Amino acid sequence: xxxxxxxxxxxxxxxxxxxxxxxxxxxxxxxxxxxxxxxxxxxxxxxxxxxxxxxxxxxxxxxxxxxxxxxxxxxxxxxxxxxxxxxxxxxxxxxxxxxxxxxxxxxxxxxxxxxxxxxxxxxxxxxxxxxxxxxxxxxxxxxxxxxxxxxxxxxxxxxxxxxxxxxxxxxxxxxxxxxxxxxxxxxxxxxxxxxxxxxxxxxxxxxxxxxxxxxxxxxxxxxxxxxxxxxxxxxxxxxxxxxxxxxxxxxxxxxxxxxxxxxxxxxxxxxxxxxxxxxxxxxxxxxxxxxxxxxxxxxxxxxxxxxxxxxxxxxxxxxxxxxxxxxxxxxxxxxxxxxxxxxxxxxxx
Amino acid sequence: xxxxxxxxxxxxxxxxxxxxxxxxxxxxxxxxxxxxxxxxxxxxxxxxxxxxxxxxxxxxxxxxxxxxxxxxxxxxxxxxxxxxxxxxxxxxxxxxxxxxxxxxxxxxxxxxxxxxxxxxxxxxxxxxxxxxxxxxxxxxxxxxxxxxxxxxxxxxxxxxxxxxxxxxxxxxxxxxxxxxxxxxxxxxxxxxxxxxxxxxxxxxxxxxxxxxxxxxxxxxxxxxxxxxxxxxxxxxxxxxxxxxxxxxxxxxxxxxxxxxxxxxxxxxxxxxxxxxxxxxxxxxxxxxxxxxxxxxxxxxxxxxxxxxxxxxxxxxxxxxxxxxxxxxxxxxxxxxxxxxxxxxxxxxx
DNA sequence: GGGTTTTGGTTAACCGGTTAACATACGTTT
DNA sequence: AAACGTATGTTAACCGGTTAACCAAAACCC
Numbered sequence: 001x002x003x004x005x006x007x008x009x010x011x012x013x014x015x016x017x018x019x020x021x022x023x024x025x026x027x028x029x030x031x032x033x034x035x036x037x038x039x040x041x042x043x044x045x046x047x048x049x050x051x052x053x054x055x056x057x058x059x060x061x062x063x064x065x066x067x068x069x070x071x072x073x074x075x076x077x078x079x080x081x082x083x084x085x086x087x088x089x090x091x092x093x094x095x096x097x098x099x100x101x102x103x104x105x106x107x108x109x110x111x112x113x114x115x116x117x118x119x120x121x122x123x124x125x126x127x128x129x130x131x132x133x134x135x136x137x138x139x140x141x142x143x144x145x146x147x148x149x150x151x152x153x154x155x156x157x158x159x160x161x162x163x164x165x166x167x168x169x170x171x172x173x174x175x176x177x178x179x180x181x182x183x184x185x186x187x188x189x190x191x192x193x194x195x196x197x198x199x200x201x202x203x204x205x206x207x208x209x210x211x212x213x214x215x216x217x218x219x220x221x222x223x224x225x226x227x228x229x230x231x232x233x234x235x236x237x238x239x240x241x242x243x244x245x246x247x248x249x250x251x252x253x254x255x256x257x258x259x260x261x262x263x264x265x266x267x268x269x270x271x272x273x274x275x276x277x278x279x280x281x282x283x284x285x286x287x288x289x290x291x292x293x294x295x296x297x298x299x300x301x302x303x304x305x306x307x308x309x310x311x312x313x314x315x316x317x318x319x320x321x322x323x324x325x326x327x328x329x330x331x332x333x334x335x336x337x338x339x340x341x342x343x344x345x346x347x348x349x
Numbered sequence: 350x351x352x353x354x355x356x357x358x359x360x361x362x363x364x365x366x367x368x369x370x371x372x373x374x375x376x377x378x379x380x381x382x383x384x385x386x387x388x389x390x391x392x393x394x395x396x397x398x399x400x401x402x403x404x405x406x407x408x409x410x411x412x413x414x415x416x417x418x419x420x421x422x423x424x425x426x427x428x429x430x431x432x433x434x435x436x437x438x439x440x441x442x443x444x445x446x447x448x449x450x451x452x453x454x455x456x457x458x459x460x461x462x463x464x465x466x467x468x469x470x471x472x473x474x475x476x477x478x479x480x481x482x483x484x485x486x487x488x489x490x491x492x493x494x495x496x497x498x499x500x501x502x503x504x505x506x507x508x509x510x511x512x513x514x515x516x517x518x519x520x521x522x523x524x525x526x527x528x529x530x531x532x533x534x535x536x537x538x539x540x541x542x543x544x545x546x547x548x549x550x551x552x553x554x555x556x557x558x559x560x561x562x563x564x565x566x567x568x569x570x571x572x573x574x575x576x577x578x579x580x581x582x583x584x585x586x587x588x589x590x591x592x593x594x595x596x597x598x599x600x601x602x603x604x605x606x607x608x609x610x611x612x613x614x615x616x617x618x619x620x621x622x623x624x625x626x627x628x629x630x631x632x633x634x635x636x637x638x639x640x641x642x643x644x645x646x647x648x649x650x651x652x653x654x655x656x657x658x659x660x661x662x663x664x665x666x667x668x669x670x671x672x673x674x675x676x677x678x679x680x681x682x683x684x685x686x687x688x689x690x691x692x693x694x695x696x697x698x
Numbered sequence: 699g700g701g702t703t704t705t706g707g708t709t710a711a712c713c714g715g716t717t718a719a720c721a722t723a724c725g726t727t728t
Numbered sequence: 729a730a731a732c733g734t735a736t737g738t739t740a741a742c743c744g745g746t747t748a749a750c751c752a753a754a755a756c757c758c
Binding site for chain 2: 004049050051052053054056057062088091098102107108109110111121124125126127235264265267268271290291293294295296297298
């Protein structure tokens, strides 16, 4: 009796067949109240609970969902971990997913995938019930994925293949607009835009569109020399860009970034070179990570609720796992300008 | 052929029995080279790869490891997520685990567990192959866990039940010592110690021991009024403690904390009340999180390699999962004082 | 050349659930 | 009273692997 009891043990104990126990467990209405009670008692007495592995095998349902993180092709295979490590954004998102998933007896698996083949295999190997794609992926991967036959939720994705999947996103264009507009209102005229590669990131492109729109409305030129792209979102890369700005002696006072991480890195580099934020440069971040109100200066930023994004993504996924025919949905979460200390009114000198 | 091929498909294709394929897959030396090649070709041609669910069921091995996070009893069940969200420490650790696990085809599951029953069930349900306990748990849980029959690695644990399990830890006492000693060398005499509840956290107690040792060696009194405990490690709690220090008008110039998170929160609160770090207070953090060199002032802290801690934990676990008879091991990782901007020499006024 | 290993392979039960198909008893309908 | 649903179970195959037990042929031994 030291071993975990099986469904057959329960059946024997309640004097019914294993099938009946299974029916009780799954709420199939084929069992009389009298026997149902007997079975429930047996379950109680033996301390029985089902083995997910066995359930997975026979039901083809693992109660496992996967979160896919992008690996750019030049990253080593194990880059997942380092991406995770550095990017607080992922962290908050995943927490949100976990939260909702756990409530429904689901567990969450993480992976970074280099190519679609690997991804497909992972899904099949583990019998994953649903998938969340977090970040930017090569388009080709989605074609493959659509054949997998499991619900998929995309986060922050704008390509046309979006039409096939659920989507949780924010109004990135508005975000870019709000950030730029804030600086414009403060009197800034030479405003930089700091992002990842615009060719690769539709999200950043949207934000840039909003950025341009604000500038245009204010009658300002979008200066290509004030456009900075970096490969990855890390503190260090933020520093590099700041140094580049100083080295090249760019004429600018305002900076819009696509991430708090970049903004924090930039501020640090500026400080290092005796430049003051916000006196010399006003910087707007993006995301409003939990750290962002505790830096000095605290960050003016475009707030999005990343945690909720994760929750919504999980909810969408769970609904789709439940019943198939559900309509594909797009959820757009609000963004909001949060003014703190990293931006200030420009003083005409 | 749209469906994933099974081992029987491969068998048919190679004109052998499923058993033979299985033997090839598992490197059992019962197959001639000639047939082995045939089987391998069939696998290749069909694009076969095993179903982990089925393997789990028959082998009782899931290639899944679990990371247990502590839930204090007054937290709601879904507090895992919020713990994860707020504590960058966990984040880095988990990244390290993931890294090593993935290399060996393992996936990682996270959970917070309130009581041992829940934990035991989770392990059994998912057929977990190994477990990592990250943080402080009630002692009783370990007695239960030792009966589970799977390898276990404890992180930062000092109780005597440690004798039963593997352990990855740092020299916490040295850490506390180095932090206090650093402040003493800078001329500080009134030094506070900020931690979680010392009754509950052996780790913090060790650090406090080192702290006291440094003070004693320098002929300084350990003042109980300068001892601050908080329930949770969050930025906000750091702020609260700082405010308490200011409100109660404590006479102190140096502060040793058990976490960068607390230190960052404290610095922010001090700044808010027009106090300057390090001019008014010198603060030493603990951990050296990735953010800690980018705050202002950047943090003087006791560096530990959390990521490596995760890696080591996973390695230990993997070794134990491989062959059973391995000796229990304790790994102690180094700590190191990193001097940055949050501490400075005291000026006699 | 007959007996014994060794080599290389197959068969079939098993892991712990699920579920389609079948069986029986009982109440209803006509 | 025959025919037919309906409610309540059971049987047994199945999910996709693993592995103990068995077996035939070849190799080895005197």
